[in-house]
Amino acid sequence: MKKVVEAKEIKKVYGLKGTVFPVLHGIDLTVLEGEFAGIMGPSGSGKTTLLNILATIDQPTSGDIKIDGESILNMNEEQLSAFRRDKLGFIFQDYNLLDTLTVKENILLPLAIAKIKVWELEGRVDEIADKFGIRPILEKYPYQISGGQKQRTAASRAIISNPSLILADEPTGALDSKSATDLLESLKSLNKQDKATILMVTHDAFAASYCKRVLFIKDGNIFTELVKENTSRKDFFKKLLDVLNMLGGSESDIICCSKEKYKREF
Amino acid sequence: MTLFAVAKKNIKGNFKSYLIYFISMLFSVVIYYTFVSLQYSTEIAKGIESSQAMQSIFMVASVILILFVSVFILYSNNTFARKRKKEVGLYSLLGLQRKTIGRMLFYENFIMGTVVLVIGIAVGTFLSRLFSMILIRLLGISVDVGMVFSLKAVINTTIVFMAIILFTSIQGYRLIYKFKLIELFRAEQVGEQQPKTSVISGILAVLCLVLGYWFSFQRFSNNEEVLSNIGITLVGIILGTILLFSSAVVLLLKMKKRNKKSYYNGMNLVTTSNLVYRIKGNSRMLSVISLLSAVALSAVTVGVGMYYGFEENARLATPFSYMYISQDETFNKSVDNIIRGDEEHSVVAQMNISVAKSKGEASSSDILSGREANADENPVKIISVGQYNKIANILELTALPSIENEKTIAIRPMYTDYESSDYEGETITLNLPKEDITLEFVGMTVERVINWSYPDVMIVVNDEAYNKIEAQSSTVDYVGYVVEDQKTTKKTTDALAAIKMPQSKLSTFYTEYRLGIEGAAFNVFILGFLGLVFIMATGSIIYFKQLSEVTSDKPRYEILSKIGVSNRDIHMSILKQNAFIFGLPLVIGVAHYMAIINFLKRFFSNLAGVNLIQPIVLCVIIFGFIYAIYFGVTVNSSTKSVSGKSIPIVGALVTLVFMLMIALVGALLWTTPPAEKEESYTGEKVILELPKPTGQYEVGTTEIHLVDDTRVDPWVNDKVRELMISIWYPAQEESEEKALYMKPKAAKYYDENTVTTIGLHPGQIDLSGTVTNAWLNAPVENSDKGWPVILYSPGGTVPRNFGTAVVEDLASRGYVVVTVDHTYETSAVEFPGERLETGKLKAMNAETILKMLDVRVDDMRYVLDQLAEIQDGKNPDHEQSELPLGLGRALNLTKVGIFGHSAGGATSAQVMYEDDRVDAGIDMDGTMGYMPDYPLPVAKYGLNRPFMLMNSGYNKDGEVDSHLTADDRNSFWKNSTGWKLDLAIPEGAHYTFTDYQILFPQLDRKLSISPRVIQQSIGTAESDQVFEAQKNYIAAFFELHLKDIPQPLLDSPSTLYPEVEFIK
């Protein structure tokens, strides 16, 4: 299989006025084409940081990343933004919607930038809006909608251009279970039908159970990795919970909630 | 840590956001200081002849500047304050008392203000040198300007800005009380609301603009119309602009949004939505910028246009550096010697030009008016096309095409804006001794080939026709010289003036050029300076606004970058947004400017006939350049603040344009011919001579200083009214000395200020050495009943001295004549103790003029009261100087007359209307009121006692000025029941009725004066003849009405004085 993203020895240090603050301690990570991988780990463990680095939004302090086999060190700004524009869909943890644009405009922005024809573009927006149930709010501005609606808008924007690599940072964090399931299902279908490669950060074991492989990060290192292989999603979910328990109590409340969710869902 | 220290730390910490505010303050200080220090510059004042005028122009300009600067600072302060709301909110959240925070903000503002002031003055010191150099270049004088540092300017600037800083500091203090905590936090978060728009207000905007523009193109014929037109134009444009930006532009953007195809195309989405999002906050700014740009452009264009028009007029009026009509051999030779003896201005070309002169009749009086026909026996000048083209070749003018037989091309008369089309279908018939030749006009040329003289009717015919005309008419041979550097030929001009003969009509380019150059230079400088400040300030306002916006836009661009928009596209979007914000007001401002300039062109008489295309293009280009620099800098700073990088090509372009500007200014500075060294006049001073009085008595005179304790001075308000009067009377015998024409201090003032307005230099005329024919304080000649008394009131701002010739003549015929200066209206009055009181009048509007006339009437009646006191043996002189022996006895106050020139004439009529003691009066060329709306009561109701009108010249429509053509005198005439007479001297001019009538020709004989000045002041008639006539008619009038001696002269026109017409 082709390696979509290959990260080697990624280190990230934030320097805050003289005191250095290491976040990532040398992470090796390979994402293969068509993979649906998950990343879990305690809050502040560096998940978002890692995702940003993989998305070329942030630069690692040291280490190298290869995208489709080419090192980003050799790419210029133009090429990097072309990669983000043409290949990448990013669902941000903090949504990153433009407050000057309506929901609809936010969603179609990637298509507009890619200069897709108007007739094609509007059809795609309607389609995706229906899928995520945000049709009624299409003409609203971000400051007029709720957090969950924002998250669905952000997700819509990330996947509207059928990107070959989707990075999702807690895409279900602000969603009710119905919406969360819808989103996860669409990610799953993108992965299956469109062969999109997906890397998803989540605190939610239920969401993570959609992945084929889940990496656990702790204190800036890859702590362990779980592969779903042929286990059912229910069993995989249980395994995930075990690892999370092992990782430490800090996540207990989330797991607890997830358990409840699990009770309802399965 | 004290609050003060915290404040200091804050400034350091917030340096970046402070910087913008800091720079805008600095900019204001620098500009203001530069300006004020120019105003106080003694070097410049020394180099300038009419320094008084300069001071007042600078005064007005600095008031405008200060208003503008305060608004500018307040604006930037507001923008800045909004940025800091959040910070203030944080402080209060941390538990700092509002009072403490307020004090802190106050200190911050204050520290910064002080620093700005110091740096501003330092920078201003350098800049003011540059600006004074520009001014001096424009004036064409040579003064060494060192670094201009004037304490007065520093103090002035400090006071003004301390006041502004204090005000803004207090505002900063109040800021925290005005807002609620939650608002302070949300200050930057609340999205600017999408503006609501209505199609109606969009349409209204367009309607307003159309209305405003339309009225700016309307013709106006009187003051009323000027006011209403300019009012409608301004209101239309201002309202239209505001509506345009608050609705029409938003509408336009929304329409753009609706066009999905382009809206959903790439970054258009972001660019347009950003503009819509901002437009509400920006619309006010954009309207202001548009209007300011229009004002700035108009100001600069008017200034440049006047300067340009003045140079152009000088060139047209005197195409040759020197020109005269060929005389005898010796004269021609000596002229040639003088011109060729001037090595600094070598002769480039010399030409003999023969011009035929003929009587004629034109199909339109615009081409040859009755007035022009009267002014010269042969008013039409004819030149052959061959001759014309030869000159055109030498002067580098465009040649004329060949002309058919019986056709002719007109040369445009000076000071008109005739066009070729005005001549279409018109003809001129030359009345030659043997035949009449009728020629049809086939065109007109602007370029003139003979130095100007009146009458100004010139036509070009083909050589064959010319020969035919020449054979049977008189010809005049002109000799013209072209020399190098003709702007600096002062010495030669003076030398030529010294030998000139009146019939040689010698004229020089230099004389014409220097006439009014100061006014033109000041206009262009001040208007240019103000325009520049306005432009720079508008550019800065956009810059600050855009920069503060881009700071809050930064997160948006970061998001865009995250989803794969390249820096290049982001930069392009920023560029486009800025292009819109800069471009829109530029386009609309230029459109407004075109409308305004169209109006102003007809409003300012100095712009009449000036081809403004060149100045307009120049101004728009310079304006565009400056704007482009601001645009580039703004785009650069914005992109830098967003991505840390700037668009390389924009940076390079800005540098390029900036260099170009510098080069342009440099070129302008260094290519204008170096100013000549201004040596003070060393030639012989012209001594003026007044004509000998014609009556039988010697004349005596005395001066009296009157102080009217009962009247607060209406012009200065903080003291009682003081007047200087002179009494002229028949003298028994000579005294020790003759009285001076003008007292020394006053003479100095007029030499420095008034003489320059006719194009002469201070020191050329010996004003203080000029004496009258009157014996100072001589004893008064006895008379049984006493002498009739005549009061004299001079024209507006004119001193009483300029009426001396006629006054002395009357006194010599047996009258006591009392001349009165109207203090603070008269340009300068000298009181005892060498105290000079100068004119305090501001704008000459209806209010001022009516008040002026009111004050004058009071002055004259008060003087009459004081004469009664003198008759009673009292001495009203404030210093109690001894009165001439027998003065009291000599007054016959039962026979009182009054006369005056211009405003003094109107005064005379109104005094008679109000005061029965006056029996008869004369108005010499004075409008009775402020027409058309404010006629004086005397014009409305007339008089029942003898009154004579004397008028000169023609009105705008070419009719002889008289009670038949002037509304005020018409009404006066109809309502007057007493003895009345209306005399006109059509070929005279307004100042015919002053000593100018006899003094100007004396000056013209010895100095180089522009023929235009003479024509405009005293007309074209033979000057001694006109003086004789007016003197005798005035005397006859008073002899008849104050002495009851019959005067046949007043019955019908006299062959002795053909220039005087009786208007019935």
Ligand SMILES: Nc1ncnc2c1ncn2[C@@H]1O[C@H](COP(=O)(O)OP(=O)(O)OP(=O)(O)O)[C@@H](O)[C@H]1O
């Ligand atoms: N710009 C920054 N400067 C300094 N420190 C940072 C910066 N961004 C993140 N950090 C620190 O790096 C660490 C990792 O942050 P990151 O956002 O990657 O965590 P996370 O795993 O995504 O947490 P969460 O699950 O809460 O989203 C945190 O301790 C955070 O404080």
Ligand SMILES: [Mg+2]
């Ligand atoms: Mg995170």
